[in-house]
Amino acid sequence: MAAARMSGRERREQVLAIAAEEFAAAGLYGASTETIARRAGITQAYVFRMFGTKKLLFLACVDAAFERMRLAMVAAAGGTHGIEALTAMGQEYNDMLADRTTLLLQLQGTAAAAAGDGEVRDAVRTSFARLWQSVAETAQLDPVTVKAFLAFGMLLNTNAALDLPQVDEPWSHQARTRIKPGLFTHITTETNQ
DSSP states (O other), X not given: OOGGGSOHHHHHHHHHHHHHHHHHHHHHXXXXXXXXXXXXXXXXXXXXXXXXXXXXXHHHHHHHHHHHHHHHHHHHHTTOXXXXXXXXXXXXXXXHTTOHHHHHXXXXXXXXXXXXXXXXXXXXXXXXHHHHHHHHHHHOOXXXXXXXXXXXXXXXXXXXXXXXXXXXXXXXXXXXXXXXXXXXXXXXXXXXX
């Protein structure tokens, strides 16, 4: 689509999609706004006019990745609660790991936060909080069960990022074990005091 024909909203979505790919591959500090602009067929100045800074563009991409995951998981639960909801959300999460851009954006956001960037940390914390709250409200289970569920999700992120299905070693097979119904049944209020 020619640059003049795109609405501001369409252009913003285009830049976000391109930036998501660039940031997923190279992170906040490795991605180039010049490359993003060139791929979008616009000037780098226009990218900055839309998003302010490279960091704000990165944060918009990371937040969108968390939001895609959150909305998909809640939709997968389909109004169910408890372990049934976690099972449906877990399956959706597992299926979404094939979307390397979303996966890597979440990891890049977490990595930048871990590197000591307070602004990134605060923004990623907010995105993660929304994900946590949605899982907790949907499942209506105790915090330890939600924690265990999301901890498995982080392991699945690591597995996907490292492309462990390509590693034919016993430890890799063990790390790739999927969450199955009944996994959390041992977690009760009594076991978590």
